[in-house]
Amino acid sequence: MTSENKKRWGMVIETRRCIDCKACMVACEIENQVPLGKHRNWVGQIGPTGTFPTLGLRFEPGNCMHCENPPCERVCPTGATYQREDGIVLIDYDKCIGCRYCMQACPYDARYFDQARGVVDKCTFCVHRLDAGQPPACVETCVGGARHYGDLNDPNSEVSKLLATNEHTVIYEEAGTEPKVFYIS
Amino acid sequence: METFEWGILVVNYLFLAGVSAGAFAISSFATYIGGPHFRRVARIGALIAPWPVAVGVGLLVLDLGRPLAFWHLFLTVQYTSPMSIGSWLLTGFIGLSLVYAALWVPAPFDHLLRVPTRVQDVLHFTRWRLLAPQTIRRARAILAALGFPLSLGVGIYTGILLGAVPSRPFWNTPMLAQLFLFSAMSTGTATVLLVTALIGARHADGLEEERRLLISSDVVLIVLEIFMLIPFLLHHALSTWSSASSIELILGGEYTLWFWIGVILLGILLPLAIEAYELFPVILKEGAARYSLALSAASGVLVLVGGFILRLVFVYAGQASHFLPVVAR
Numbered sequence: 001m002t003s004e005n006k007k008r009w010g011m012v013i014e015t016r017r018c019i020d021c022k023a024c025m026v027a028c029e030i031e032n033q034v035p036l037g038k039h040r041n042w043v044g045q046i047g048p049t050g051t052f053p054t055l056g057l058r059f060e061p062g063n064c065m066h067c068e069n070p071p072c073e074r075v076c077p078t079g080a081t082y083q084r085e086d087g088i089v090l091i092d093y094d095k096c097i098g099c100r101y102c103m104q105a106c107p108y109d110a111r112y113f114d115q116a117r118g119v120v121d122k123c124t125f126c127v128h129r130l131d132a133g134q135p136p137a138c139v140e141t142c143v144g145g146a147r148h149y150g151d152l153n154d155p156n157s158e159v160s161k162l163l164a165t166n167e168h169t170v171i172y173e174e175a176g177t178e179p180k181v182f183y184i185s
Numbered sequence: 186m187e188t189f190e191w192g193i194l195v196v197n198y199l200f201l202a203g204v205s206a207g208a209f210a211i212s213s214f215a216t217y218i219g220g221p222h223f224r225r226v227a228r229i230g231a232l233i234a235p236w237p238v239a240v241g242v243g244l245l246v247l248d249l250g251r252p253l254a255f256w257h258l259f260l261t262v263q264y265t266s267p268m269s270i271g272s273w274l275l276t277g278f279i280g281l282s283l284v285y286a287a288l289w290v291p292a293p294f295d296h297l298l299r300v301p302t303r304v305q306d307v308l309h310f311t312r313w314r315l316l317a318p319q320t321i322r323r324a325r326a327i328l329a330a331l332g333f334p335l336s337l338g339v340g341i342y343t344g345i346l347l348g349a350v351p352s353r354p355f356w357n358t359p360m361l362a363q364l365f366l367f368s369a370m371s372t373g374t375a376t377v378l379l380v381t382a383l384i385g386a387r388h389a390d391g392l393e394e395e396r397r398l399l400i401s402s403d404v405v406l407i408v409l410e411i412f413m414l415i416p417f418l419l420h421h422a423l424s425t426w427s428s429a430s431s432i433e434l435i436l437g438g439e440y441t442l443w444f445w446i447g448v449i450l451l452g453i454l455l456p457l458a459i460e461a462y463e464l465f466p467v468i469l470k471e472g473a474a475r476y477s478l479a480l481s482a483a484s485g486v487l488v489l490v491g492g493f494i495l496r497l498v499f500v501y502a503g504q505a506s507h508f509l510p511v512v513a514r
Contacts, residue, residue, distance in 0.1 A: 044512035060512050071352060077268035078257040095257050098250015100190040101268050107352035107508045113190060118250030172508050175351060 007086040009125055010152040010180040012159045017146035018043065018059040024138035024147060031126065031137035038112040040123040041138055061146060064089060064110040064123035065179030072102035087180060088125045096120055107172050152180065189504040194248040199343045199496045201241030203365065206340035207373015209234040209282050211402060213329040222391035223398060230377045231289035235282040242275060267349045271342040278335045285328040288321055340369035347503055355431035355506035358420060364413040371406035372492035374399060379485030382478050393473050400460045400474065407457045431506035440502045443494060452491010459484040
Protein backbone atom coordinates (compact mmCIF):
# COMPACT_ATOMS: atom_id res chain seq x y z
CA MET A 1 0.00 0.00 0.00
CA THR A 2 1.37 3.39 -0.92
CA SER A 3 1.10 6.46 1.26
CA GLU A 4 -1.33 7.80 -1.38
CA ASN A 5 -4.02 5.63 0.15
CA LYS A 6 -3.53 7.02 3.61
CA LYS A 7 -4.00 10.66 2.74
CA ARG A 8 -5.84 12.78 5.29
CA TRP A 9 -6.64 16.16 3.79
CA GLY A 10 -6.67 19.06 6.20
CA MET A 11 -6.51 22.83 6.29
CA VAL A 12 -4.56 25.26 8.43
CA ILE A 13 -5.73 28.85 8.67
CA GLU A 14 -3.43 31.56 10.04
CA THR A 15 -5.89 34.12 11.33
CA ARG A 16 -3.15 36.78 11.75
CA ARG A 17 -2.72 36.78 7.98
CA CYS A 18 -6.43 37.28 7.21
CA ILE A 19 -7.37 40.83 6.18
CA ASP A 20 -11.11 40.14 5.66
CA CYS A 21 -10.93 40.74 1.89
CA LYS A 22 -13.34 37.81 1.29
CA ALA A 23 -11.51 36.75 -1.88
CA CYS A 24 -11.81 33.15 -0.63
CA MET A 25 -15.59 33.49 -0.62
CA VAL A 26 -15.69 34.92 -4.11
CA ALA A 27 -13.28 32.29 -5.45
CA CYS A 28 -15.36 29.51 -3.90
CA GLU A 29 -18.62 30.86 -5.21
CA ILE A 30 -17.27 31.12 -8.76
CA GLU A 31 -15.44 27.79 -8.65
CA ASN A 32 -18.41 25.86 -7.24
CA GLN A 33 -21.26 27.89 -8.76
CA VAL A 34 -22.73 28.45 -5.31
CA PRO A 35 -26.32 29.78 -5.45
CA LEU A 36 -26.61 33.52 -4.91
CA GLY A 37 -26.87 34.40 -1.22
CA LYS A 38 -25.44 31.06 -0.03
CA HIS A 39 -21.86 30.49 1.06
CA ARG A 40 -19.62 27.48 1.47
CA ASN A 41 -16.99 29.48 3.31
CA TRP A 42 -16.99 32.63 5.36
CA VAL A 43 -14.89 35.19 7.21
CA GLY A 44 -15.91 35.58 10.83
CA GLN A 45 -15.08 38.64 12.86
CA ILE A 46 -13.95 38.48 16.50
CA GLY A 47 -13.93 41.84 18.19
CA PRO A 48 -13.17 44.65 18.41
CA THR A 49 -11.97 43.52 21.83
CA GLY A 50 -10.28 45.42 24.65
CA THR A 51 -10.46 49.12 25.50
CA PHE A 52 -8.81 51.99 23.68
CA PRO A 53 -5.92 52.18 22.96
CA THR A 54 -5.28 48.44 23.34
CA LEU A 55 -7.94 47.28 20.89
CA GLY A 56 -7.92 44.00 19.02
CA LEU A 57 -9.71 42.74 15.94
CA ARG A 58 -9.28 39.29 14.49
CA PHE A 59 -10.77 37.57 11.47
CA GLU A 60 -11.60 33.90 11.48
CA PRO A 61 -12.15 32.43 8.01
CA GLY A 62 -13.87 29.07 7.91
CA ASN A 63 -15.65 26.39 5.93
CA CYS A 64 -16.79 22.81 6.46
CA MET A 65 -14.38 21.38 9.04
CA HIS A 66 -14.41 17.93 7.39
CA CYS A 67 -14.68 16.47 10.88
CA GLU A 68 -13.15 13.08 11.59
CA ASN A 69 -16.29 12.40 13.60
CA PRO A 70 -18.91 14.27 11.57
CA PRO A 71 -22.28 14.79 13.32
CA CYS A 72 -23.89 15.52 9.94
CA GLU A 73 -22.98 12.07 8.65
CA ARG A 74 -24.29 10.44 11.82
CA VAL A 75 -27.81 11.88 11.55
CA CYS A 76 -28.24 11.54 7.77
CA PRO A 77 -31.20 9.16 7.33
CA THR A 78 -30.31 8.02 3.82
CA GLY A 79 -26.53 7.76 4.06
CA ALA A 80 -26.18 10.63 1.57
CA THR A 81 -23.49 12.33 3.66
CA TYR A 82 -20.38 10.21 3.77
CA GLN A 83 -16.67 10.42 4.45
CA ARG A 84 -14.23 9.66 1.66
CA GLU A 85 -11.21 7.45 2.32
CA ASP A 86 -9.05 10.56 2.46
CA GLY A 87 -11.26 12.04 5.20
CA ILE A 88 -13.21 14.54 3.12
CA VAL A 89 -16.91 14.71 4.03
CA LEU A 90 -19.11 14.75 0.94
CA ILE A 91 -22.77 14.52 -0.05
CA ASP A 92 -24.20 12.05 -2.54
CA TYR A 93 -26.75 14.33 -4.21
CA ASP A 94 -28.72 11.38 -5.58
CA LYS A 95 -29.33 10.07 -2.07
CA CYS A 96 -29.96 13.44 -0.42
CA ILE A 97 -33.70 14.02 0.01
CA GLY A 98 -33.37 17.52 1.46
CA CYS A 99 -34.60 16.77 4.99
CA ARG A 100 -32.01 19.22 6.41
CA TYR A 101 -31.39 17.17 9.56
CA CYS A 102 -27.64 17.54 8.88
CA MET A 103 -28.05 21.31 9.05
CA GLN A 104 -29.44 20.94 12.57
CA ALA A 105 -26.54 18.68 13.53
CA CYS A 106 -23.63 20.76 12.19
CA PRO A 107 -22.27 22.93 15.01
CA TYR A 108 -20.37 25.07 12.48
CA ASP A 109 -23.40 26.05 10.41
CA ALA A 110 -21.32 25.01 7.41
CA ARG A 111 -24.20 23.68 5.32
CA TYR A 112 -26.86 25.39 3.25
CA PHE A 113 -30.03 24.28 1.53
CA ASP A 114 -29.96 24.57 -2.24
CA GLN A 115 -33.61 25.39 -2.92
CA ALA A 116 -33.35 24.91 -6.67
CA ARG A 117 -31.89 21.41 -6.49
CA GLY A 118 -33.72 20.47 -3.26
CA VAL A 119 -30.55 19.19 -1.62
CA VAL A 120 -28.18 20.31 1.10
CA ASP A 121 -24.73 21.39 0.00
CA LYS A 122 -21.46 22.57 1.52
CA CYS A 123 -17.70 22.85 1.01
CA THR A 124 -16.28 19.85 -0.81
CA PHE A 125 -12.65 20.80 -0.12
CA CYS A 126 -12.73 21.30 -3.91
CA VAL A 127 -12.31 17.55 -4.43
CA HIS A 128 -12.53 18.02 -8.18
CA ARG A 129 -9.43 20.24 -7.99
CA LEU A 130 -7.64 18.08 -5.40
CA ASP A 131 -8.10 15.01 -7.55
CA ALA A 132 -6.55 16.94 -10.44
CA GLY A 133 -3.59 17.93 -8.28
CA GLN A 134 -4.70 21.52 -7.69
CA PRO A 135 -5.28 23.36 -4.40
CA PRO A 136 -8.81 24.28 -3.26
CA ALA A 137 -9.95 27.57 -4.85
CA CYS A 138 -10.02 29.44 -1.52
CA VAL A 139 -6.45 28.40 -0.70
CA GLU A 140 -5.15 29.31 -4.15
CA THR A 141 -6.72 32.75 -4.11
CA CYS A 142 -5.96 33.84 -0.53
CA VAL A 143 -4.06 37.13 -0.86
CA GLY A 144 -2.58 37.08 2.64
CA GLY A 145 -1.47 33.48 2.48
CA ALA A 146 -3.70 32.66 5.45
CA ARG A 147 -5.14 29.44 4.07
CA HIS A 148 -3.01 26.30 3.74
CA TYR A 149 -3.98 22.79 2.75
CA GLY A 150 -2.27 19.45 2.64
CA ASP A 151 -1.97 15.89 3.85
CA LEU A 152 -2.08 15.74 7.65
CA ASN A 153 -0.55 12.25 7.54
CA ASP A 154 2.52 13.44 5.64
CA PRO A 155 4.99 14.97 8.12
CA ASN A 156 6.61 16.93 5.29
CA SER A 157 3.43 18.60 4.10
CA GLU A 158 2.99 22.33 4.61
CA VAL A 159 0.11 21.81 7.04
CA SER A 160 1.97 19.23 9.12
CA LYS A 161 4.99 21.54 9.41
CA LEU A 162 2.81 24.49 10.41
CA LEU A 163 1.02 22.41 13.05
CA ALA A 164 4.32 21.03 14.35
CA THR A 165 5.80 24.48 14.85
CA ASN A 166 2.81 26.56 15.96
CA GLU A 167 0.25 26.50 18.72
CA HIS A 168 -3.06 25.70 17.13
CA THR A 169 -6.72 25.24 17.98
CA VAL A 170 -9.87 23.85 16.45
CA ILE A 171 -13.38 25.26 16.83
CA TYR A 172 -15.64 23.64 19.45
CA GLU A 173 -13.01 21.06 20.35
CA GLU A 174 -15.20 20.01 23.30
CA ALA A 175 -17.89 18.85 20.88
CA GLY A 176 -15.68 15.90 19.94
CA THR A 177 -16.15 16.41 16.22
CA GLU A 178 -12.37 16.35 15.57
CA PRO A 179 -12.29 19.03 12.87
CA LYS A 180 -9.56 18.90 10.22
CA VAL A 181 -9.47 22.68 9.84
CA PHE A 182 -6.91 24.04 12.31
CA TYR A 183 -6.35 27.61 13.40
CA ILE A 184 -3.09 29.40 14.17
CA SER A 185 -3.67 32.86 15.58
CA MET B 186 -38.15 36.12 13.89
CA GLU B 187 -35.22 34.26 12.37
CA THR B 188 -36.00 31.98 9.47
CA PHE B 189 -35.38 28.38 10.30
CA GLU B 190 -34.76 25.34 8.15
CA TRP B 191 -37.45 23.42 10.02
CA GLY B 192 -40.70 25.36 10.07
CA ILE B 193 -44.40 24.96 10.65
CA LEU B 194 -44.71 21.74 8.61
CA VAL B 195 -42.29 19.98 10.96
CA VAL B 196 -44.14 21.42 13.98
CA ASN B 197 -47.40 20.01 12.63
CA TYR B 198 -45.83 16.67 11.90
CA LEU B 199 -44.39 16.27 15.40
CA PHE B 200 -47.76 17.25 16.87
CA LEU B 201 -49.85 14.95 14.67
CA ALA B 202 -47.54 11.98 15.18
CA GLY B 203 -47.90 12.54 18.92
CA VAL B 204 -51.71 12.65 18.75
CA SER B 205 -51.76 9.33 16.88
CA ALA B 206 -49.30 7.69 19.25
CA GLY B 207 -51.38 8.82 22.22
CA ALA B 208 -54.70 7.76 20.68
CA PHE B 209 -53.33 4.31 19.95
CA ALA B 210 -51.80 3.96 23.39
CA ILE B 211 -55.02 4.89 25.22
CA SER B 212 -56.98 2.55 22.95
CA SER B 213 -54.55 -0.25 23.64
CA PHE B 214 -54.66 0.51 27.36
CA ALA B 215 -58.47 0.48 27.32
CA THR B 216 -58.49 -2.80 25.43
CA TYR B 217 -56.32 -4.41 28.06
CA ILE B 218 -57.94 -3.12 31.19
CA GLY B 219 -60.95 -4.49 29.41
CA GLY B 220 -64.57 -4.57 30.31
CA PRO B 221 -67.49 -3.23 28.30
CA HIS B 222 -67.15 0.20 29.93
CA PHE B 223 -63.95 0.92 28.06
CA ARG B 224 -65.02 -0.53 24.70
CA ARG B 225 -65.89 2.93 23.36
CA VAL B 226 -62.56 4.46 24.36
CA ALA B 227 -60.72 1.57 22.73
CA ARG B 228 -62.77 1.94 19.58
CA ILE B 229 -62.53 5.71 19.23
CA GLY B 230 -58.79 5.68 19.96
CA ALA B 231 -58.28 2.94 17.40
CA LEU B 232 -60.35 4.68 14.74
CA ILE B 233 -58.50 7.98 15.25
CA ALA B 234 -54.95 6.62 15.52
CA PRO B 235 -53.83 6.11 11.89
CA TRP B 236 -55.02 9.42 10.47
CA PRO B 237 -53.21 12.32 12.17
CA VAL B 238 -49.82 10.63 11.76
CA ALA B 239 -50.61 9.83 8.12
CA VAL B 240 -51.35 13.51 7.46
CA GLY B 241 -48.22 14.46 9.45
CA VAL B 242 -46.00 12.18 7.42
CA GLY B 243 -47.51 13.67 4.28
CA LEU B 244 -46.55 17.14 5.51
CA LEU B 245 -43.06 15.89 6.34
CA VAL B 246 -42.58 14.54 2.84
CA LEU B 247 -43.79 17.85 1.39
CA ASP B 248 -41.21 19.61 3.57
CA LEU B 249 -38.36 17.67 1.93
CA GLY B 250 -36.23 19.37 -0.68
CA ARG B 251 -36.98 16.46 -3.00
CA PRO B 252 -40.35 15.01 -1.92
CA LEU B 253 -40.35 12.47 -4.73
CA ALA B 254 -37.02 11.07 -3.52
CA PHE B 255 -38.41 10.16 -0.09
CA TRP B 256 -38.10 6.44 -0.88
CA HIS B 257 -34.34 6.70 -0.33
CA LEU B 258 -35.28 6.51 3.37
CA PHE B 259 -36.41 2.94 2.83
CA LEU B 260 -33.37 1.63 1.01
CA THR B 261 -31.27 1.73 4.15
CA VAL B 262 -31.19 1.55 7.92
CA GLN B 263 -28.87 4.19 9.36
CA TYR B 264 -28.80 3.14 12.97
CA THR B 265 -27.06 6.34 14.16
CA SER B 266 -29.77 8.49 12.58
CA PRO B 267 -32.94 8.94 14.66
CA MET B 268 -34.73 9.99 11.48
CA SER B 269 -33.87 6.72 9.74
CA ILE B 270 -35.05 4.61 12.67
CA GLY B 271 -38.09 6.88 12.96
CA SER B 272 -39.05 6.42 9.31
CA TRP B 273 -39.18 2.66 9.72
CA LEU B 274 -40.96 2.99 13.06
CA LEU B 275 -43.62 5.30 11.59
CA THR B 276 -44.18 2.99 8.65
CA GLY B 277 -44.69 0.02 10.97
CA PHE B 278 -46.93 2.04 13.26
CA ILE B 279 -49.13 3.43 10.49
CA GLY B 280 -49.50 0.00 8.89
CA LEU B 281 -50.34 -1.69 12.16
CA SER B 282 -52.70 1.04 13.32
CA LEU B 283 -54.61 0.87 10.01
CA VAL B 284 -55.25 -2.85 10.51
CA TYR B 285 -56.08 -2.23 14.15
CA ALA B 286 -58.53 0.53 13.16
CA ALA B 287 -60.19 -1.82 10.65
CA LEU B 288 -60.76 -4.34 13.44
CA TRP B 289 -62.68 -1.68 15.38
CA VAL B 290 -64.90 -0.48 12.54
CA PRO B 291 -68.43 -0.79 13.92
CA ALA B 292 -71.39 -2.45 12.22
CA PRO B 293 -72.89 -1.72 9.72
CA PHE B 294 -69.61 -0.47 8.19
CA ASP B 295 -67.61 -3.59 9.06
CA HIS B 296 -67.28 -4.96 5.53
CA LEU B 297 -63.54 -4.57 5.97
CA LEU B 298 -63.71 -7.56 8.26
CA ARG B 299 -65.18 -9.89 5.67
CA VAL B 300 -62.79 -12.55 4.48
CA PRO B 301 -63.08 -15.48 2.09
CA THR B 302 -63.46 -18.72 4.04
CA ARG B 303 -62.71 -21.01 1.08
CA VAL B 304 -60.11 -20.61 -1.66
CA GLN B 305 -62.74 -20.77 -4.41
CA ASP B 306 -64.53 -17.79 -2.80
CA VAL B 307 -61.62 -15.39 -3.18
CA LEU B 308 -63.11 -13.72 -6.25
CA HIS B 309 -66.72 -13.87 -5.04
CA PHE B 310 -66.98 -11.00 -2.58
CA THR B 311 -70.61 -11.76 -1.77
CA ARG B 312 -69.58 -15.11 -0.30
CA TRP B 313 -67.01 -13.59 2.05
CA ARG B 314 -67.90 -14.09 5.69
CA LEU B 315 -67.56 -11.70 8.58
CA LEU B 316 -64.79 -12.71 10.96
CA ALA B 317 -66.12 -14.44 14.04
CA PRO B 318 -66.46 -12.07 17.05
CA GLN B 319 -64.04 -14.28 18.95
CA THR B 320 -61.43 -13.91 16.16
CA ILE B 321 -61.91 -10.14 16.00
CA ARG B 322 -61.49 -9.81 19.77
CA ARG B 323 -58.34 -11.91 19.67
CA ALA B 324 -56.90 -9.95 16.73
CA ARG B 325 -57.63 -6.67 18.50
CA ALA B 326 -55.85 -7.88 21.62
CA ILE B 327 -52.81 -9.05 19.68
CA LEU B 328 -52.50 -5.83 17.67
CA ALA B 329 -53.09 -3.71 20.77
CA ALA B 330 -50.21 -5.53 22.45
CA LEU B 331 -47.89 -5.28 19.43
CA GLY B 332 -48.83 -1.70 18.72
CA PHE B 333 -48.49 -0.39 22.26
CA PRO B 334 -44.67 -0.37 22.27
CA LEU B 335 -44.73 0.96 18.69
CA SER B 336 -46.96 3.85 19.76
CA LEU B 337 -44.66 4.64 22.68
CA GLY B 338 -41.79 4.46 20.19
CA VAL B 339 -43.44 6.97 17.87
CA GLY B 340 -44.21 9.26 20.80
CA ILE B 341 -40.68 9.19 22.13
CA TYR B 342 -39.10 9.34 18.67
CA THR B 343 -40.51 12.81 18.05
CA GLY B 344 -38.49 13.98 21.07
CA ILE B 345 -35.38 11.97 20.30
CA LEU B 346 -35.30 13.43 16.76
CA LEU B 347 -34.64 16.83 18.33
CA GLY B 348 -32.94 15.76 21.56
CA ALA B 349 -30.20 13.75 19.85
CA VAL B 350 -28.67 16.83 18.20
CA PRO B 351 -25.74 18.00 20.36
CA SER B 352 -25.17 21.21 18.44
CA ARG B 353 -28.59 22.53 19.47
CA PRO B 354 -28.11 22.98 23.22
CA PHE B 355 -31.79 23.79 23.83
CA TRP B 356 -32.81 20.36 22.53
CA ASN B 357 -29.90 18.32 23.70
CA THR B 358 -31.20 16.82 26.93
CA PRO B 359 -32.65 13.37 27.66
CA MET B 360 -35.67 15.09 29.22
CA LEU B 361 -36.87 16.16 25.79
CA ALA B 362 -37.67 12.61 24.73
CA GLN B 363 -39.76 11.95 27.83
CA LEU B 364 -41.45 15.34 27.64
CA PHE B 365 -42.51 14.74 24.04
CA LEU B 366 -43.63 11.21 24.92
CA PHE B 367 -45.87 12.30 27.80
CA SER B 368 -47.17 15.24 25.79
CA ALA B 369 -47.94 12.87 22.90
CA MET B 370 -49.84 10.53 25.21
CA SER B 371 -51.70 13.48 26.70
CA THR B 372 -52.71 15.00 23.35
CA GLY B 373 -53.90 11.58 22.12
CA THR B 374 -55.94 11.05 25.27
CA ALA B 375 -57.36 14.57 24.99
CA THR B 376 -58.41 13.88 21.40
CA VAL B 377 -60.30 10.77 22.48
CA LEU B 378 -61.84 12.73 25.38
CA LEU B 379 -62.90 15.48 23.00
CA VAL B 380 -64.45 13.06 20.52
CA THR B 381 -66.32 11.09 23.19
CA ALA B 382 -67.64 14.36 24.60
CA LEU B 383 -68.78 15.58 21.19
CA ILE B 384 -70.40 12.30 20.23
CA GLY B 385 -72.23 12.13 23.54
CA ALA B 386 -73.77 8.85 24.62
CA ARG B 387 -77.03 7.13 23.89
CA HIS B 388 -77.15 5.51 27.30
CA ALA B 389 -75.42 6.38 30.54
CA ASP B 390 -74.21 2.84 31.17
CA GLY B 391 -70.46 2.87 31.86
CA LEU B 392 -70.03 6.54 31.06
CA GLU B 393 -68.82 7.32 34.55
CA GLU B 394 -66.01 4.75 34.27
CA GLU B 395 -65.12 5.93 30.77
CA ARG B 396 -64.81 9.56 31.81
CA ARG B 397 -62.85 8.66 34.89
CA LEU B 398 -60.40 6.62 32.79
CA LEU B 399 -59.84 9.39 30.25
CA ILE B 400 -59.69 12.28 32.66
CA SER B 401 -57.51 10.57 35.25
CA SER B 402 -55.15 9.25 32.53
CA ASP B 403 -54.76 12.77 31.24
CA VAL B 404 -54.16 14.13 34.74
CA VAL B 405 -51.39 11.58 35.27
CA LEU B 406 -49.83 12.41 31.89
CA ILE B 407 -49.95 16.16 32.49
CA VAL B 408 -48.33 15.70 35.90
CA LEU B 409 -45.60 13.59 34.25
CA GLU B 410 -45.06 16.44 31.78
CA ILE B 411 -44.57 18.83 34.68
CA PHE B 412 -42.06 16.39 36.18
CA MET B 413 -40.12 16.63 32.91
CA LEU B 414 -40.41 20.39 32.46
CA ILE B 415 -39.05 21.25 35.90
CA PRO B 416 -35.78 19.30 35.50
CA PHE B 417 -35.57 20.51 31.89
CA LEU B 418 -35.54 24.11 33.09
CA LEU B 419 -33.28 23.41 36.08
CA HIS B 420 -30.71 21.33 34.24
CA HIS B 421 -30.37 23.88 31.48
CA ALA B 422 -30.18 26.82 33.87
CA LEU B 423 -27.49 25.08 35.97
CA SER B 424 -25.53 23.65 33.06
CA THR B 425 -22.69 24.85 30.81
CA TRP B 426 -22.56 28.24 29.13
CA SER B 427 -24.18 27.22 25.82
CA SER B 428 -26.88 25.27 27.60
CA ALA B 429 -27.64 27.91 30.22
CA SER B 430 -27.79 30.60 27.55
CA SER B 431 -30.15 28.54 25.40
CA ILE B 432 -32.76 28.32 28.19
CA GLU B 433 -32.89 32.12 28.22
CA LEU B 434 -34.85 31.80 24.99
CA ILE B 435 -37.83 30.87 27.19
CA LEU B 436 -36.72 32.73 30.33
CA GLY B 437 -36.95 36.30 29.07
CA GLY B 438 -35.98 35.66 25.47
CA GLU B 439 -38.01 35.55 22.30
CA TYR B 440 -40.12 32.49 23.15
CA THR B 441 -40.90 33.36 26.78
CA LEU B 442 -44.57 34.25 26.28
CA TRP B 443 -45.18 31.35 23.92
CA PHE B 444 -43.74 28.99 26.50
CA TRP B 445 -45.24 30.34 29.72
CA ILE B 446 -48.65 31.31 28.36
CA GLY B 447 -49.04 28.80 25.53
CA VAL B 448 -47.40 25.71 26.97
CA ILE B 449 -47.53 26.13 30.75
CA LEU B 450 -50.77 28.06 31.28
CA LEU B 451 -52.98 26.98 28.37
CA GLY B 452 -51.56 23.52 27.80
CA ILE B 453 -50.79 22.35 31.32
CA LEU B 454 -52.16 24.37 34.25
CA LEU B 455 -55.64 25.17 32.90
CA PRO B 456 -56.52 21.69 31.64
CA LEU B 457 -55.04 20.20 34.81
CA ALA B 458 -57.25 22.51 36.90
CA ILE B 459 -60.35 21.64 34.88
CA GLU B 460 -59.69 17.91 35.07
CA ALA B 461 -58.91 18.08 38.78
CA TYR B 462 -62.19 19.95 39.31
CA GLU B 463 -64.03 17.21 37.41
CA LEU B 464 -62.39 14.49 39.49
CA PHE B 465 -62.70 16.12 42.92
CA PRO B 466 -65.85 14.27 44.01
CA VAL B 467 -64.19 10.97 43.04
CA ILE B 468 -60.95 11.79 44.85
CA LEU B 469 -62.91 12.80 47.98
CA LYS B 470 -65.09 9.69 47.55
CA GLU B 471 -68.17 11.90 47.60
CA GLY B 472 -69.70 10.77 44.35
CA ALA B 473 -69.43 10.69 40.61
CA ALA B 474 -67.09 12.85 38.58
CA ARG B 475 -68.44 16.26 37.66
CA TYR B 476 -68.93 16.25 33.97
CA SER B 477 -70.18 18.49 31.24
CA LEU B 478 -69.59 18.73 27.55
CA ALA B 479 -68.17 22.23 28.05
CA LEU B 480 -65.59 21.12 30.64
CA SER B 481 -64.42 18.10 28.68
CA ALA B 482 -64.29 19.97 25.41
CA ALA B 483 -62.42 22.85 27.04
CA SER B 484 -59.78 20.63 28.66
CA GLY B 485 -59.42 18.58 25.47
CA VAL B 486 -58.97 21.62 23.25
CA LEU B 487 -56.57 23.26 25.72
CA VAL B 488 -54.36 20.16 25.86
CA LEU B 489 -54.25 20.06 22.06
CA VAL B 490 -53.48 23.78 21.73
CA GLY B 491 -50.80 23.50 24.41
CA GLY B 492 -49.30 20.39 22.80
CA PHE B 493 -49.09 22.19 19.47
CA ILE B 494 -47.46 25.28 20.99
CA LEU B 495 -45.03 23.04 22.91
CA ARG B 496 -43.73 21.68 19.62
CA LEU B 497 -43.74 25.13 18.05
CA VAL B 498 -41.62 26.55 20.87
CA PHE B 499 -39.20 23.63 20.91
CA VAL B 500 -38.70 23.40 17.15
CA TYR B 501 -38.05 27.14 16.82
CA ALA B 502 -36.17 27.86 20.05
CA GLY B 503 -33.96 24.82 19.46
CA GLN B 504 -32.90 26.14 16.08
CA ALA B 505 -32.14 29.52 17.64
CA SER B 506 -29.69 27.88 20.09
CA HIS B 507 -26.02 27.34 19.26
CA PHE B 508 -22.75 26.29 20.79
CA LEU B 509 -21.03 29.36 22.16
CA PRO B 510 -19.17 31.47 21.33
CA VAL B 511 -20.85 32.28 18.04
CA VAL B 512 -18.51 34.25 15.79
CA ALA B 513 -20.30 36.90 13.72
CA ARG B 514 -19.99 36.29 9.98
